[in-house]
Structure formats: C-alpha cells, structure tokens
Amino acid sequence: xxxxxxxxxxxxxxxxxxxxxxxxxxxxxxxxxxxxxxxxxxxxxxxxxxxxxxxxxxxxxxxxxxxxx
Numbered sequence: 001x002x003x004x005x006x007x008x009x010x011x012x013x014x015x016x017x018x019x020x021x022x023x024x025x026x027x028x029x030x031x032x033x034x035x036x037x038x039x040x041x042x043x044x045x046x047x048x049x050x051x052x053x054x055x056x057x058x059x060x061x062x063x064x065x066x067x068x069x
Contacts, residue, residue, distance in 0.1 A: 007067045
C-alpha cells in the first residue's frame with residue numbers, strides 16, 4: 001500500500017469537533033473549504049495530542065494550511 005503526502009490550504013468551514021475513540025484517544029475533525037463554493041470541502045482529522053491543539057487553536061473562518069497523508 002502506498003500513501004501520498006498532501007499540502008492544502010483553505011478556510012475552516014465547520015468548527016472542529018472533538019471525540020474520543022474506544023481507547024480514549026482524542027480525535028478532532030473539521031471541514032476545510034479549498035475553494036469559493038461548498039463543493040470543495042475536505043474533511044481533516046487530527047489524532048492524539050495534536051487533536052487537543054487543533055481543538056483549542058482552530059476556529060471557523062480561520063485560514064489554515066494542512067499537511068498530511
């Protein structure tokens with residue numbers, strides 16, 4: 001299996017929502033709008049300690065750059 005690295009930028013469309021897995025690992029997810037229309041939404045998910053950071057620092061309408069796979 002091969003994974004590709006991606007770097008995208010956009011505006012936070014939906015505020016981050018924090019949840020926990022059955023093993024009590026935090027997961028924070030939000031929607032990122034990469035264009036001017038709602039058809040260009042990308043779901044972003046952060047796990048672990050980074051999920052805690054995302055929840056406290058990222059807000060709706062913020063401009064962010066996301067790097068991941």
